[in-house]
Structure formats: C-alpha cells, structure tokens
Amino acid sequence: MINNEKYNGLIKYLKSLGKVVLAFSGGVDSTFLLRVAKEALGDNVKAVTILSPYIPKWEIAEAQELVKELGVQHEIIEAPIIDSIKFNPEDRCYLCKTAVFAMILSIAKEQGYDYVIDGTNFDDISDYRPGLKALKELEVKSPLLECKFTKAEIRAFSKELGLNTWDKPPYACLLTRIPYGNELKVEDFEKIENAEKYMMSIGFRAVRVRCHGNLARVEVARQDRSKLFNEELLDTISENIKECGFKYVTLDLQGYRVGSFNENIMKNLNEQNK
Incomplete structure (x- = not known):
C-alpha cells in the first residue's frame, strides 16, 4: 500500500469506474495500471491481451506471466492485420486501435463490464500518436493520462510496488x-x-x-x-x-x-x- 496523494487519486479514479477491462500489453504502463486497478477494484478488473502477427511472441508470454502473478482474470484475443492498414498508412495507429478496441469493447459489453481502460500516460501526448484519437472516439478511459502520471512517476511507483517491469525498456508493436x-x-x-x-x-x-x-x-x-x-x-x-x-x-x-x-x-x- 502506497500512501501518496497522486497515487490515492488514481485509486479513487479507478474506483469510480466500477468494473473495467484493461487492454494489457505487459509493458511498464499497463502493468502498473493493472496492479493499481487490482488494488482498487479487486475482482472487478479483467486484462485483455491482443495476439497478432505484429506482437512479439515473447511479449505475449510475459503478459501471461505478469497477469498470473497479479492474480487477475485474463483473456487473449486474436487480431489479424486489417485491410485498411495493409500498406502501413500514416494513420495506421488510429485505424488499428479503432479495430482492436472495438473488439475489446465488445467483450466488455458482453461480459458486463462498465469501461475499457488503457495505459496511455501523460507523456504520450507529446509524440505523434493518432491512436489517441481512436481511444477518445470510442470513449476508452486512460486513467494514467487523466491523473497526469508521467513515465518517470510510473517507473518510480512500480519500483516501490515491487513490479519487475519498473525498469523495462519502452516497447511498441x-x-x-x-x-x-x-x-x-x-x-x-x-x-x-x-x-x-x-x-x-x-x-x-x-x-x-x-x-x-x-x-x-x-x-x-x-x-x-x-x-x-x-x-x-x-x-x-x-x-x-x-x-x-x-x-x-x-x-x-x-x-x-x-x-x-x-x-x-x-x-x-x-x-x-x-
């Protein structure tokens, strides 16, 4: 348990969401968010991981192990390379996230969850990330962004929580x-x-x-x-x-x-x- 105003604010924010599905990659951000969501919501959080040709197999294996350690429900869903991104357009991230998160939202709705959340953090808004537009349109919640958690803060809190991802290098699909x-x-x-x-x-x-x-x-x-x-x-x-x-x-x-x-x-x- 961490007694910190910002951390407690994140706990409070997550509790306000009720029952959530987290898009889980096993990276620094989503692992920290899953750990805090488990603390805030108990069994009312589920992790969903995407299995696709553009996601390394070792990353899927790491995600499975992390979820097991945290004691959270986990589901892996397959996502093919959709036709609209076949030639890697500049808005690829927008198109891909729209398709992938539509799948996750469908799972959340079918299984009675209130929201889908992801690990976007406050630093992410400084890079070219058209995928953020997709998240906004689909009304996906980004607790770390909303609560203004930077990458450095996420790493520091992760270390304090004993998460072995605290110093994991940044990764992307x-x-x-x-x-x-x-x-x-x-x-x-x-x-x-x-x-x-x-x-x-x-x-x-x-x-x-x-x-x-x-x-x-x-x-x-x-x-x-x-x-x-x-x-x-x-x-x-x-x-x-x-x-x-x-x-x-x-x-x-x-x-x-x-x-x-x-x-x-x-x-x-x-x-x-x-």
Whole structure:
C-alpha cells in the first residue's frame, strides 16, 4: 500500500469506474495500471491481451506471466492485420486501435463490464500518436493520462510496488518498425522479432530493428552505442541478423529514440502550427 496523494487519486479514479477491462500489453504502463486497478477494484478488473502477427511472441508470454502473478482474470484475443492498414498508412495507429478496441469493447459489453481502460500516460501526448484519437472516439478511459502520471512517476511507483517491469525498456508493436507506405508482411514481422530477440539476448535491452525490405537498420540505446565499437562483435551481430532473413545490416548512428519513423511527420506538424 502506497500512501501518496497522486497515487490515492488514481485509486479513487479507478474506483469510480466500477468494473473495467484493461487492454494489457505487459509493458511498464499497463502493468502498473493493472496492479493499481487490482488494488482498487479487486475482482472487478479483467486484462485483455491482443495476439497478432505484429506482437512479439515473447511479449505475449510475459503478459501471461505478469497477469498470473497479479492474480487477475485474463483473456487473449486474436487480431489479424486489417485491410485498411495493409500498406502501413500514416494513420495506421488510429485505424488499428479503432479495430482492436472495438473488439475489446465488445467483450466488455458482453461480459458486463462498465469501461475499457488503457495505459496511455501523460507523456504520450507529446509524440505523434493518432491512436489517441481512436481511444477518445470510442470513449476508452486512460486513467494514467487523466491523473497526469508521467513515465518517470510510473517507473518510480512500480519500483516501490515491487513490479519487475519498473525498469523495462519502452516497447511498441512491430508495426512501428516498418516505414509508412510499405506493405505489411508476416515474414517481415518474424524477421524483426527474431533480430530484436537476438540483440536483447546479447545485452541490448532497448533496441529497435527497423525493416527496410532486405535491410535492417539497428537502433540501440544512445548510451550503448560505444559497446558496438568492436569489429568482432559487429561481425557477429551482422551474421546473426542476416540469419533472421535480412540481406544487409546497418547501424543507425543516432541510436534508439521513440518513434524515429515519426520524425518527419512531427517536423511537418510543427511547421504547420507555426
């Protein structure tokens, strides 16, 4: 039990919702929210996880384990690649979230839950996230956003609660590894998942492998870039990522940053708003 004004405000907010279904990915935000929702609502919270070609299998397995540890009801639903996002449009996140959350809302309605909630936090509104529009239209509640919880606060409270996700690197679905306008292919998701899993296995926790056809553009955390200044390691990484199905392997010199494919979009939006 944490005695903190902001934390208590979140507890109060969740209690006001009655009975909820949480869209659960197993990430830092949704795990913290699930833990607090369990404290606030007891058995009146259920976790729903999406199983899709663009969600890594290891992430589904982690989500299952986390829910088991927290003692919460859990359901996994399959979501295919819908036709409207087949060629990865810039509003892909909006279209995808509209379809996925419509499925979750249907489950909530059928099973007698009052609201669907998600782990959007206060920092998320600073990035290009068209999916937020979908959540608003569907009247999905975002308690961490409403109560103005930042990522840093969520990590700090998660650590205090003993959640092992407190220092988990940020993660996003594999759709974010494909350039806008490119056709989405299951085989590309498999290549990306295997390549990132390999990079994590050799100690690069925050990593993205952006897929440009046969070329892999690897982003590691900025503070980890110096670890790559080793010819033998570079050769080993190149060999292993090629075994995942890529023909060429490159290193992004800027290092990992959230939403690197969104950089031009954000630049254009900022210029329009001047």
